[in-house]
Amino acid sequence: MTEELRKERLTLPDGPLRVVLDTDTYNEVDDQFALAYLLSSPERLRPEAIYAAPFYNQRSQSAGDGMEKSYEEILRVLQCIGKAPAGFAFRGASNFLTSLERPVSSPAVEDLIQRALSSQESPLYVVAIGAITNVASAILIEPAIIDHIVVVWLGGHVVTMESNQEFNLCGDLLASQYIFDCGVPLIHMPCFGVTSHLLTTVPDLEACLRGKNALCDMLCHRVADFTSDPFGWAKEIWDVGAVAYLVNPGWFDSRIMPCPRITDDCHWAWDENRHSFRTCFFLNRNGIFRDLYTKLGGISG
Secondary structure, eight states: OOHHHHHHHTSOOSSOEEEEEEEOTTTSSHHHHHHHHHHTOTTTEEEEEEEEOOOOSTTOSSHHHHHHHHHHHHHHHHHHTTOOOTTTEEOOOSSOOOOTTSOOOOHHHHHHHHHHHTOSSSOEEEEEOSOOHHHHHHHHHOGGGGGGEEEEEEOSOOTTSSBOOOHHHHTTHHHHHHHHHSOOOEEEEOTTTTGGGOEEOHHHHHHHTTTSOHHHHHHHHHHHTTOSOOTTOOEEOTTHHHHHHHHOGGGEEEEEEEOOEEOTTSBEEOOTTSOEEEEEEEEOHHHHHHHHHHHHHTOOO
16 A cells, blocks of 8 residues: 555545444443444434454453454444344454464454455445454464554554554554554544543433433443442543544544554654654544433434
8 A cells, every 4th residue: 555545545535434343341331332333323423333342451361262252242232222143243263363363353354354355446444442353363374454554543542642552552462562563544542632522420321311212221220330439439431432433534634654663671662754643632422422422322222
């Protein structure tokens, strides 16, 4: 891909966008909000598939167990709105990428390659809000998809921070490094400093979403489960930011600049001669939440 075309792809066009979502849905509660937001924005987004991403922490026994739990959570969200999962929801990798010579194949990776190669005119937007092994593996297996996709990835922190110790990035380090190195058009959605502004509270959700529909009640319940004392407490739902950028990039301050490398100790390393990427520095929290709550409350089912 030429640098000129890459920069062109880093600016969103008008009109509806073809989108797939790669999500570690059971890891937290923000993925469920991001998935629901994607499905409730048909005026702008055309969701074609949802991929379950691996994760490993106290909510899973292994990366593969995290992926399976995420897949099951995807099914629960789809059930709330009456969306059939067949041909739409796919299991992803059962482990993280450990070698560039051994990409991790899965139904999600196979589907991503097929959909990307079918994008002859407009690109397929790949929104990734977890470990990025599925996306990296698809590119490693079929590098030609670089010419047909734009990756929007939530991982790492704002590029002005020295440390980059963040769950999605450091937990899947080799895949993260490869996404920044391979030259795919990349829109970077940082955590600390940008999407960390996306906080909600139990009273806010009770006032705006409770009782609207089955999905809203599920989301309220998921957030409430994260605390025994909601007084003065807020829950991060950072992953919404990646979808919100596609809905309305005007909510964000972002810039195209040389793409950094990710070092083995999870820091940024800069080289002005590298290919370009787009990264965000600020977002309009209130605009995003107003749109999110309005759309989620209007879901039928």
